Amino acid sequence: MPEAPTPEASDAGTTAAPPRVLSGIQPTADSFHLGNYLGALRQWVAMQDTHEAFYCVVDLHAITVEHDPELLRRRTKVAAAQLFAMGIDPDRSAVFVQSHVPEHAELAWVLSCLTGFGEAGRMTQFKDKSSKQGTSGTSVGLFTYPILQAADILLYTPDPAAGRPLRVPVGEDQRQHLELTRTLAQRFNHRFGETFVLPDAHIPEGAAKITDLQEPGAKMSKSASSPQGILDVLEEPGPMRKKIMRAVTDTGSEVVYDEEKKAGVTNLLRIYSALEGTSIPDLEARYAGSGYGQFKKDLAQVVLDTFTPIRERTLKLLDDEDHLDRLLARGAERASEVAVRTMETVRERVGFVGRGR
Numbered sequence: 001m002p003e004a005p006t007p008e009a010s011d012a013g014t015t016a017a018p019p020r021v022l023s024g025i026q027p028t029a030d031s032f033h034l035g036n037y038l039g040a041l042r043q044w045v046a047m048q049d050t051h052e053a054f055y056c057v058v059d060l061h062a063i064t065v066e067h068d069p070e071l072l073r074r075r076t077k078v079a080a081a082q083l084f085a086m087g088i089d090p091d092r093s094a095v096f097v098q099s100h101v102p103e104h105a106e107l108a109w110v111l112s113c114l115t116g117f118g119e120a121g122r123m124t125q126f127k128d129k130s131s132k133q134g135t136s137g138t139s140v141g142l143f144t145y146p147i148l149q150a151a152d153i154l155l156y157t158p159d160p161a162a163g164r165p166l167r168v169p170v171g172e173d174q175r176q177h178l179e180l181t182r183t184l185a186q187r188f189n190h191r192f193g194e195t196f197v198l199p200d201a202h203i204p205e206g207a208a209k210i211t212d213l214q215e216p217g218a219k220m221s222k223s224a225s226s227p228q229g230i231l232d233v234l235e236e237p238g239p240m241r242k243k244i245m246r247a248v249t250d251t252g253s254e255v256v257y258d259e260e261k262k263a264g265v266t267n268l269l270r271i272y273s274a275l276e277g278t279s280i281p282d283l284e285a286r287y288a289g290s291g292y293g294q295f296k297k298d299l300a301q302v303v304l305d306t307f308t309p310i311r312e313r314t315l316k317l318l319d320d321e322d323h324l325d326r327l328l329a330r331g332a333e334r335a336s337e338v339a340v341r342t343m344e345t346v347r348e349r350v351g352f353v354g355r356g357r
């Protein structure tokens with residue numbers, strides 16, 4: 001039997017190569033929100049210093065629910081612009097649009113043939129969304145969504161022999177999809193030979209689940225939150241301040257951390273602490289006796305100090321779409337180099353006949 005090529009064959013033995021990081025975000029809103037930023041995107045920026053980074057705007061995932069084509073195109077560009085504006089450096093990280101690298105859909109097919117129907121049906125995000133939409137409003141794409149996500153991740157596997165980890169920075173809500181990805185990687189390796197490194201979820205402590213400002217029991221979410229419950233990265237300063245001042249707080253007036261009795265204040269404390277880098281006990285001490293008003297006013301300033309420069313840079317990047325398109329083309333080229341190689345290995349291992357030359 002001929003030796004199968006391994007992904008990254010040329011890197012074999014270069015154990016000094018940095019670990020890889022891969023993550024994705026959907027272009028399904030006019031702006032990213034604070035949950036995206038603290039749960040995931042801030043880690044994306046930090047990890048590019050120590051990892052070989054691949055960051056993907058997942059437009060294929062965005063069509064699993066009904067969408068408007070023009071809006072999707074616009075939001076994909078706005079999403080990419082925000083990533084660069086947050087500090088993702090196109091010279092170091094490959095930022096790309098998922099549909100520019102067709103291997104994502106191809107690997108998803110192969111992995112879907114390894115996924116049990118019941119296994120896919122147990123995904124809680126699918127159960128939540130499909131129960132709201134009913135069976136006739138739910139696409140098969142929504143059902144297989146987590147398998148496409150597994151493909152996004154596993155395409156960027158380092159060579160398993162090289163000892164390089166593959167890390168995936170995400171919020172808490174993605175934990176189950178990461179578990180499925182590991183299961184599928186393991187299953188593939190078991191059936192067809194060691195091909196994929198098992199990816200590790202990289203979930204931040206403290207900010208893994210930012211909740212809705214109006215419904216502190218629920219996740220801040222572009223699809224489920226009301227406009228008053230969500231803080232957008234591209235929000236204007238006036239409305240941003242108002243939303244924070246009107247955030248649901250709890251009975252009493254003490255700024256103290258208590259997940260059960262003070263879910264609203266606790267969420268605001270988590271946000272403050274994550275953005276300013278101050279511990280929660282220090283914040284409690286700073287606001288002891290001063291009531292919710294001052295606390296919220298200061299928090300609004302901290303949020304604006306973070307988001308205003310990102311908003312300004314995003315708008316500037318969107319002024320020159322050709323430049324933005326070129327950055328994305330470069331990202332896709334770098335991503336393709338790895339994705340094409342992984343897919344060659346997968347095709348060979350699965351038993352597809354090579355095309356000949």
Ligand code: TYM
Pocket residue numbers: 022023024025026027035036037038039040041058061148149152153168169170171172173174177207208209210211219220221
């Ligand atoms: P998406 O687009 O819904 O969200 C992007 C990232 O933001 C995180 N997040 C949150 N973190 C904390 N608190 C919140 N309220 C909050 N809301 C969202 C999400 O956990 C996510 O990390 N399925 C993914 C997209 C995806 C992906 C991938 C991620 C597709 N392929 C491959 C990683 C690797 C999603 O829907 O993210």
